[in-house]
Amino acid sequence: MSTFSTPLAAVPPAQRPARFRGRIGRDARSGHYAVPRRYRLHLTTACADGLRIAVGHSLLALDDICPVTFLAAVPDCPGGGHSVLRPLYEASAHRYTGPALAPVLSDDWSGRIVSTHTPDILRDLDRCFGDGRGRLYPCGAEAEIEEVERLCAQGIEAAAQRAGRAGADAAERAAALDVLLGTLAGLERRLAGREFLVGDGLTAADVTVWAALVEFDTVHRHHLDAAAVHRAADHPALWAHARRLTARPAFGAHLDLDGIARRHHARCAGLEAAGSAVQILDWARHAAGAPGSRRG
Template sequence: MPVVVPSSLLPASAAPAFRGRIGRDAASGHYAVPHRYRLHVAPADPDCLSIAVTHALLGLDDTLPLRLLPEVPDAPDGSYDVLRPLYEASAHLYRGPAAAPVLGDGWTGRIVSTHVPDILRDLALRFRGDGPDLLPEEHREETDALAALCAHGIHRAAQRAGELGLDPEPAARRQAEEARAALFAALADLDARLAGRPYVLGTDPTLADVHVWGALVQLDTVHRWHLDATVLHRVAEHRALWAYAGRLAVHPAFARHLDVAAVLRRHRAHCKGREAAGAAIGVVDWAGAAGPRP
């Protein structure tokens, strides 16, 4: 049975600034051509990390260059100075943030997309070449559902639990408990999926693993700083899930762009939340272990 995420954990969505797509052929305008496009990513950001991992799984170094940006943006709104010309060329009198990730078109000097789900799909479907099938037709709906589970049942739930966990107000405590329950339910669902198989959907890595692993990295490197020790001990009980996270942490495509120190520097540069007791309880040794801490 799929996990139902409480509506309070579903934030109002803001439309991204750019949502161009890569089509099948020249009639589409944007189509997959070697060296035409460039990906601009800051892998310390979880969305950018998911794109970098997908890029590595597909082996796109010689087809679609990857431009790596520093973990801390140049401005508080997440802007990078190097991306500002791309944004200004893509929208008249653009005044918004010049943030990563960006899929840019070298032929026009403009942005194709900043929308992470679209970029991931286009990498998997349009730039795949002879690479692995990361988005099998029969699993596309399930992959989308898992992406939503990670976004709301793990990331958003952990964020809310951390924000509200130290608030003494009864309403805040109820909301924190609801967020914790959603987090535990999501982790239990994923733990059950991974019992007895190496990847979320079977024997080979897919975009589902990119979503799940990225959410676990964020939970154990960032969100744990704002969760209490009781919550972290409950989180760590999902042994199959965290063993999976540790195995992927040494997989070349997943490990290539993972820099936990950079993730923490990015987090600390903008986070003003209070530290909780869970900060001292890391579940996975991301620097080298292939499983959860003993």
């Protein structure tokens, strides 16, 4: 999401995206049973949520279980939606006039949307279709992973957006940066002497933090001054972790730097700051060993 995107509260209700929170296998009344190849993902890896789901889908090796339709980086409809998703939204919400946004988990049997909520989608893919050997949400670690997910949403994404919107309001910018840098410092401490954020293996916590750092370094830093970006970069364990993950095929193969840049420039109305010249990681170089992606 662009740092200067329109706040949801400012969007007329009829134009707001519908929020679907169906679950696979949780509610028998919904009819969403865990059947292979019944469900389909619609993703753009140019946004952090789509990137998270794409990586999780690859880690769980679900190509033959839950197909993926990769969408263009830049939506083709007014209001930021994808025309290919509009029939799903219109079939799922009566007289829907809002944007048809990704990510979407749809039910091919009914032609309707199951969920647009990234954490629920990842949990259901893991619980219903994972083979049990490499779990994104291992038993007993769910609460800790959810805490990392909250930290990323509030302390990285929201704080970076807030700092970028602050403009000439020095106090507002400083407060937002304090939250951002405090979150990065907390994640840095969590990684001290450890390979992964939660437990002894790769989990959804690592996927979420990686996607948040990609978005920060490719989108949000453009609206921060160089000093702020340097302070964010001063967390060596955290950025080394991101670098290691990028070299893994499940991560690097989905890294669409050109798409992220085009989406950002198409959506963003903010002024760029001195931070735009400061890149923390050379993402393309670290992903160079990963096989090519399947993005459209």
